[in-house]
Amino acid sequence: MTAILSFSFRIWNKIFFKKANRFFSLGFILFIQSGIYAVENPLPFDELRKGVVQIRVYSQAVNPFTPWTTDAVRAGSGTGFLIGNKRILTNAHVVSNAKFVQVQRYNQTEWYGVKILHLAHDCDLAVLEAENPEFYKDSRDLQLGEIPELNSPLIVVGYPIGGNKVSVTRGIVSRKDQSVYSHSAVDSHLVLQVDAAINPGNSGGPAIQDDKVVGVAFQVATKGENIGYLIPTNVIRHFLKDIEDGKYDGYVELGVRTLNSFNVFLRKAKGIPDHLEGVFVSKVLKNGSAENHLKEGDFLLEIDGQPIGKTEPLCRTRTQEWTL
DSSP: OOOOEOOTTTEEEOTTOOOOBBBHHHHHHOOTTOOOEOOOTOOOOOHHHEEEEEEEEEEEBOTSSSSSBOOOOEEEEEEEEEEEEEEEOOOOHHHEEEEEEEEEEEOOSSOOEEEEEEETTTTTEEEEESSSSSGGOOOOOBBBBOOTTTTTTTEOOOOOOOSSSSSEEEEEEEEEEEEEEETTSSEOOOOOEEEEEEOOOOOEEEEETTTTEEEEEEEESSSSSSSSSEEEEHHHHHHHGGGSSSSSOOOOOOOOOEOOSSSSHHHHHHHHHTTTEEEEEEEEOOTSTTTTTTOOEEEEEEETEEOOOOOSSSSSSOOSSOOO
């Protein structure tokens, strides 16, 4: 089975104030090194990289099994990019449990402190803001584009392992699909699969096509080669629209579990004609949004005018082992 991993948050086992410094690598991850190269001066990338941000994080997680204790402070890094109004967009898993966060742009020598404005764990996005206005000097805000076409080329920009300079990898859009976001391990949204190399440190970095951002790098498949995933711009826009009032409300949960309708005996027992396509409601979650509207055994044909089909997963759960 293929597991999905938000591993592109580069982590090294460095206890705070400890001198030893080494990379922490996960043995079951296949790191694709081919196709990674440092970007020097090509245009228009020379302008685009003014909006790409390197993020340095010191974090400390709480053990849920022993909440009276805390893990050691760890240092790590990721990527972000400027989206306007002095905001930096990155992944939620990059800054989760952060004690201290700093940012730096290309050709800057100083690291600047930031504050976390918004965290969305369900769609793995976060917005930061640098505290010092000097950070934004000669910067460039990146614009959001539309969802790219299949087989169309793009580049993924960020600060992955292998060096301290900004890097770019090239690839194509291989698939558009719905998948569980591994940071939450339960929330399922649209993803773009790409064959561009995505490595630790790339998390939160922009995928660029025609000088516009078409996705945010956030996870890879742990089995197979060149299988990376982007958060598409429709999910990003949903998040940015949600926080316009100053707080994040999150995605609405349908609150049901469903079964596909391939089983001819089940269809016959329920009296479902062969020409109808849909899914069976197997469970309605208590206090969910569908509690007073659906019941177990219902057969759903469409939602808001959109046909469901025989196998459409309305609500995915954690059916595999996910590793963060």
